[in-house]
Amino acid sequence: QVQLQESGPGLVKPSQTLSLTCTVSGGSISSGSYYWSWIRQPAGKGLEWIGRIYTSGSTNYNPSLKSRVTISVDTSKNQFSLKLSSVTAADTAVYYCAREGIAARPYAFDIWGQGTMVTVSS
Amino acid sequence: QSALTQPASVSGSPGQSITISCTGTSSDVGGYNYVSWYQQHPGKAPKLMIYDVSKRPSGVSNRFSGSKSGNTASLTISGLQAEDEADYYCSSYTSSSTFVVFGGGTKLTVL
Numbered sequence: 726q727v728q729l730q731e732s733g734p735g736l737v738k739p740s741q742t743l744s745l746t747c748t749v750s751g752g753s754i755s756s757g758s759y760y761w762s763w764i765r766q767p768a769g770k771g772l773e774w775i776g777r778i779y780t781s782g783s784t785n786y787n788p789s790l791k792s793r794v795t796i797s798v799d800t801s802k803n804q805f806s807l808k809l810s811s812v813t814a815a816d817t818a819v820y821y822c823a824r825e826g827i828a829a830r831p832y833a834f835d836i837w838g839q840g841t842m843v844t845v846s847s
Numbered sequence: 848q849s850a851l852t853q854p855a856s857v858s859g860s861p862g863q864s865i866t867i868s869c870t871g872t873s874s875d876v877g878g879y880n881y882v883s884w885y886q887q888h889p890g891k892a893p894k895l896m897i898y899d900v901s902k903r904p905s906g907v908s909n910r911f912s913g914s915k916s917g918n919t920a921s922l923t924i925s926g927l928q929a930e931d932e933a934d935y936y937c938s939s940y941t942s943s944s945t946f947v948v949f950g951g952g953t954k955l956t957v958l
Contacts, residue, residue, distance in 0.1 A: 772885075772893065772936055772949040788944050821892055825947075832940040832947055833883040833898035840892050 727752035729822050729838035737816075737845050743809040747822030747838055754803045755780045760825040761805045762834060763796060765818040773818075777825060778805055812845045819843075850948035851876065851937055858956040864925040867953045869937030870918055875948055877918035881940035884913055884922045887952075888933045896935075897922060924955070932957040 733745035747761070754761060762777040776786035778796045786794050795808040809816060819842050823834040852870040859865040869876065869884075876882055882900045885893035895904055897913035900920060910925045920939070924931055937950040 771951045772938075774945065774947045774949065777946075785944075785946055826898075830895075830898045830902075830904075832881040832938070833895055834885075834893070834938075835895045835898070835904060837892040837894070 727824065727836050729824065729836055731820060731822050731838045731841040733841060733843070735842055735844060737812055737843060738847050739813055739845055740811055743807070743812050743816060743820075743843055743845070745807045745820055745822075745841060745843070747805050747807075749803045749805075749824075754798065754805065755800045758827055758829070760785075760827060761798065762823045762825050763807045764821045764823055764834070765816075766821070766840075767815075767818040775807065775809075775820075814845050817843065817845045850941065850945070851939060851950035853935075853937060853950040853953045855951070856954045856956065858958055859924075859927045860958045861927050861929065863927050864923060865927060865955065866924075867922045867935055867937075867955070869920040869922070869939075869950050871920075871939055871941075871948070872918055874943060875939040875941040876915065876920050878942065879940045880915070882913065882915060882920040883938045884911075884920075885936045885938070886931075886933045887936065893936060927957050929957050931955060 730748045737743045760777040763775040793810045798805040819840040821840045822838045824836040884897040887893045900915045901913040936952045941948045
């Protein structure tokens, strides 16, 4: 079965760039049937969609974060990545990677990584 | 402030049924049949429970059901069990460039 696993630094300094990678196992990121998304959740708060990427490299971003976000895909490693620049304390959150259906279960996230906590602090 | 509105908390006794509402607009919940519901236990990742308003993924108990009327979607859990105690989030496709919006979450307490 498909599994997702986030990895990356748990502590990032203000104004620097947050970088996370999601490794997909048990299936191919190139299958063409899914988008691959990033979602975050500040402590005690709700979920916020950050953006998504298709295997072709086509991306969509949350307009509120678009100027600071870059999502990329490396099909050879079966991974996709998130970069969030100029971070502040407001970017402190648990970051999840997730799979989103296209034809089947569109706009629904059916598989999630376990999440990784990222703290922005000097 | 979240795009979709959910009650902060609901509660029920074992065996009872509860319903969680999720109110949006005609640009999201009311305009499309792409409402999903997620269950999140403390310290865990969300789990998809309902998609396309009322469909259940394989493995999700039929005690969970979804519906929609106008701009409000609902998640009903029947025969409440202790393990149902969790946070529940709704989400919907939106015609804005955000694509997907979430509700603020509802904490379900099983008394």
